[in-house]
Amino acid sequence: YTSGEVRLWDTRTWDYTAPILEPIHSPGDAGPQPHVSFVRINSSLAVAAYEDGTVSVWNLMFGREPIHHYQHNQRIQALALGSEGATVATASGFEVKVESPNDRGFWQTTETYEIQKLVSFLNLVPDVTGSPVTVAAAEDIVYLLKAEDPGKILHSVYGQPVTCLDVSAHEAAFGVKTFGWLLNEPNQILLYNLETSQCLKKMGNSIGDFTCVNLQNSPPNMLVTGNKDRRVRVFDLRKSESLCSLYAHQLGVSAVQMDDWKIVSGGEEGLVCVWDQRMGTKLWEMHARHPVRHIWFNSHSLITANIPDEKTPRGASITDDDLTAHRKHRGIIYAYEFSVDQLAVESVLPICRSSYDEVTGYNYNIGLAVPYDSV
Structure with missing residues (x-):
């Protein structure tokens, strides 16, 4: 919502009160919450990107507090969440960042890609074994972003x-x-x-x-x-x-x-x-x-x-x-x-x-x- 709220609705019941998923507040946050730019959900996670460049990730099983939170310096242009599993990709400025948990469950930045143009569309490729693969469209270029080949141009x-x-x-x-x-x-x-x-x-x-x-x-x-x-x-x-x-x-x-x-x-x-x-x-x-x-x-x-x-x-x-x-x-x-x-x-x-x-x-x-x- 533009109020900064992120609500989780269960469409299987009609009398369900949607809980508000809480963002992480820093001590200086006295003013109004930034607008929510994007939200994504899969079977286990919910992700929201805010106007101020912050990203929060919630586990649908563990309540309202985020399990992961990270920040971009600029406004986020695109957000992608894997259809299964726990991989989040965000694009801000000329940077695409991919975050996922490691074997012990600690979230980390898996990859950071620098590209030449502003991203307009971002998708994570489903059913990939190993490191995540991201497809990003930036104006007239389509990038195929892999860990082993970071700047590969698919189409231009x-x-x-x-x-x-x-x-x-x-x-x-x-x-x-x-x-x-x-x-x-x-x-x-x-x-x-x-x-x-x-x-x-x-x-x-x-x-x-x-x-x-x-x-x-x-x-x-x-x-x-x-x-x-x-x-x-x-x-x-x-x-x-x-x-x-x-x-x-x-x-x-x-x-x-x-x-x-x-x-x-x-x-x-x-x-x-x-x-x-x-x-x-x-x-x-x-x-x-x-x-x-x-x-x-x-x-x-x-x-x-x-x-x-x-x-x-x-x-x-x-x-x-x-x-x-x-x-x-x-x-x-x-x-x-x-x-x-x-x-x-x-x-x-x-x-x-x-x-x-x-x-x-x-x-x-x-x-x-x-x-x-x-x-």
Whole structure:
């Protein structure tokens, strides 16, 4: 929160009071807490980076006090937490720092990398044995940061900045933006092999910038992207053309995730859409005021977060000096639970279980997009 609080929510219960994870206070901290810039969580750790360059790490099992704390001299631009295990990477200024506990459980700085440009995206490669591997995108350069090869450049084309980045265990996918003087080379998604550092595939052919890409959570040989041209595209990594292209978000796509058959996308205008990839049809949508900045789902739940771009709105209250944000200036987090406890037959509306025995019937003005009727 902009108040400096970090709260830990348990989405499995509805009456859960979220505890505040306490930062480490130094004796001179009398003023207001610095804003929280980034938060990350995995199955065992929660990490928060603050505006003043401090980073706190909490163990989810051991209560509210941080188990580790470290400081950057400048504002933190990016934060990454390993999907499993206990590795944290942060980028501040021209430095990328990787922290993890040693064999005895004491946290230490595993690696520090000096790079030439300011980092905009930072990811830790999952399922790596040995020392952590980090992928960092800094303007128009993508770095592959390993302990044995600290400054390796994975991709660099002058004047073509990276607009989004995601990594899986063996590959990295990122969007690059061209500035129009190369008319025969539009904006694309590039796929690189992290072991050979070779470009495997160039995908897409879009005038708009690619704003988000999800490779890690996608099915094998698939990835899903969002673009400023309002389209969500699904790519098969064995082909160059998109498998499907879905038009939804008026102000551009800001977050995407897919599984075997459905796609969830969020837009800058605050709309969350659930799509059936096989039919290319929108199944469901939900709207909130602010841009969708986070989407995560599994087989039985969906979590979305609408986060305002303006963090400290003036005039949000009756008096301008009062910075208590009016409700419309606050972000909102939604947690949806799918009907897992019901029988498959019961969880579908009666109108969707039509057997077509009756020729005529009232459809309650519902436009159905469900291909699962028994004919």
